[in-house]
Amino acid sequence: MSGEPTLEQLIAAARARAGDGDELALLDAVIAVTQNSSARADAAVDQVVRMVRRAGHSWTVIGERLGISRQAARQRYADRVEETPPTVGLIRGRDLDSALAATLEAAEADGLSEAGTEHLLLGLLTDGVAAATLEQLGVTRDKIRETSHRLFDYRVGASAQAPDTAFSAEAQAALHAAEQLATERTPTCAPIVATTPQLLAVIATNPGSRGRRVLNDLGVDLADIKRLLHCYINVPRTALGRRPRRGGKRQQARCSFCGHPRSEERPLVAGPDVWICADCVALCADILRQRAGTTPRA
Incomplete structure (x- = not known):
């Protein structure tokens, strides 16, 4: 009978060695206890690396613990440990994809390994309805950067190398909530598309988020954001996305986009x-001007 330890025994030995430490201490311990093991050693390390990633740590930190570069850590373990099941039936709009890419670039420019919801605000100024909404409220990239650097403890330039930037836990939760909002508010006959209005609405209505703190500091009224985004996040959940008519009774004329009478x-x-x-016409004009590369209206 082989004396080779099982995966569970390797993990248990690592936990005993790490004591009450966090996931990174457990990673150090599992590396130590598997140095002279074979067979299940890689599986044990894989499992703990997966736990470290779930806890929100970057590949840079993991690579340092493993004694390799972040690129090598990602290449060796990403395919084995990352768990990103696709959301069935959900599509990310092009404006949201552009915003998320710009978000990570903004965090990297700050020398940070994590992009927070304040960086999501910077990303949302890239394109789409959220960009037009923020610009209409007087929110600019320079204002967000200045406020963020004043409110939060940024150690800009602390790292000589560009960080392996990922979304913070708060930013990931905001994105998940935006996708859930898109799912709940999309008419049953239409594909579910997550776009920038849902993400801006989630950030603005979360009183504890860093993004909301930035908006508060800039004097942005939540009611104004809700008013400008109303027609994009409050579509009735009916077969055609419209409020049903009742008993043939004549209803008061309302805007088909924002619902105001x-x-x-x-x-x-x-x-x-x-x-x-008129308000929805003005917002549409702002979006079209932005996409055409012209200056939005004052």
Whole structure:
């Protein structure tokens, strides 16, 4: 009978060696107890690396513990330990993909290994409805950067090498909540697409998030954000995405995008079975100007 320890025994021995330490202490311990083992040693290290990644640590930190570079750590373990099951039926819009890429670049520019929700705000200024909304409220990249550096403890330039940047736990939670919001508010007949309005709404309505603290410091009114995003995040959950008509009773004309009723202050323009108000027309014009590379209206 082979005296080779089982995977469970290797992990147990590592836990005993690490004591009450965190996941990184456990990683150090499992490396130590598997140095002279074979067969299941790699599996034991894989399992602990997976735990370290779940705890939010970057490949840079893991590589340092393993005595290798972050690139080598990622190449060796990423395919074996990363667990990113796709969300069934959900698509990320091009504007959201661009925003997320810009978010990581903003965090790297700050010399950080994690991108927070304040960096998501910077990313949201890249393209789409969220960019037009923030610009309409007077939020700029320079203002976000200045406020973030004042509110949070950034050690800019502390690392000589570019960090292996990942989304912070708060940023990941915001993205997940935005995707859930898109799922809940998409009409049943349409594909589920997560875009920048949902992400901005999630950040703005979370009073504890770093992004919301930045918006508060800049004097941005949450009510204004809700008003400008209303027609993008409050689509009724019906077969056609419209409020059902009841008993043939004539209903008051409302904007088909934001839902506000017609009034002297908010006139409506009629189309084929749709209406649009002046505020939604202005927001659409801002988005089209931005995409065309022209200056948004004041």
